[in-house]
Amino acid sequence: MTSTLETTDLRKAFGGVTALDGATVAFQHGKVNALIGPNGSGKTTFFNCVTGMIKPDGGAVTYDGRDITGKAPHTIARHGMGRTFQLCRTFPRMTALENVLAAVPVGGLLPGLRGARRRSEIDRAMSWLTRLGIEHLAGSEARDMSWGQQKLLELAGVLMSEPATVLLDEPAGGVNPALLDRIGVLVRELNAEGRTFVIVEHNMDLVMSISDHIVVFDRGRPIASGPPSVIRTDEKVLGAYLGV
Template structure:
């Protein structure tokens, strides 16, 4: 069953065709990775899907709803969340409070209610804290519940952002390079988490440069090059595609013994 459908999406900045007629479908409860060399248009594509950019042409469907160019702040209420390549953490807040921020769309944010400290607001706050603690445990950072965000390692902060995104109760999460800057152990932990989230029913759209991670967690991979879709398929199909290998290695090569290892290192 479809979770997300991108139809002939294009974006032109002046004379630059950043994304050109890209189409693909993301199935529910799967990990769908978007890969490609630097400058391939991956982040631009994610920005188009999440409403941060308005497409020059094309359409984005989330479930049965057309969300093309819908304002980003409206997407969490529909069940779409996003984590960013660069940390978006408030370092002067506790780890728990950072995660609770993700639930703000479901909270009663009335100024009067806050000033009066109404019983319902207090109950909602307690429930939110309990849910945030569960989200932190789910991503493996429960030990930091009472810590300041500034006391956390970089790898833990990356997972903290995922916990915050989970607080919107999404059915689909877009992750922009969640393993960027992580060491091999931290990368493996993030990979296990992504796979577990999908196995639990969450749909994940992953943009990532770490090829071993992508190949190990993905159900489907879409490859971009110079803004165009180069290939689409399972990890095994993409790994063996001569055009994909050429795009990553920067030269025409044939599929020979050892090619898979070359692609994974690229």
């Protein structure tokens, strides 16, 4: 199995709090990977370190065999990794279409020239909105959209850069059941088209139904990894979650 995103002995502490405690992890190329674990086990910190949002204190990150440890977020994005945020980042007073366009790197264009964006980019933004089922909201301000719709909007913005690997931080958090099903189907469809996913998610039904490979964190390091069938019955995992 080829891995894509790998870390070796990744470490990060915030003051006296150890968020990542020597995490050595490999996610699989072309698969839907999940990263699960109790609250505070370091999942978001892991995403922040591998996407360059924060610098790890130690350890290494490689993406498709390339050392990306400590590289800037825009550099890592250029290598093909895109991500969403646990607390959804959209511009509340911009329309859905404007939000998706704003997510595209403008390549040094002056702000005043951004309005002169090529028609093709607008078409591409509209097609992602359509693909995610929110094209009818293209002209609505993000603040008037539901939480789940805003999460889809954020994902549309990420997909505008055509990332080979998509990291999703709690895509189902606070999302209603109908949208949740759609997110699951979308992830599988986008994966079938060749995109690798790494998904941090608490909804175990969703995780177990869409993942090929699961890594379980506890206290800043992996305690188990494998397919859903193995993870479901792993005693260390049950212990970490249920205090067994």
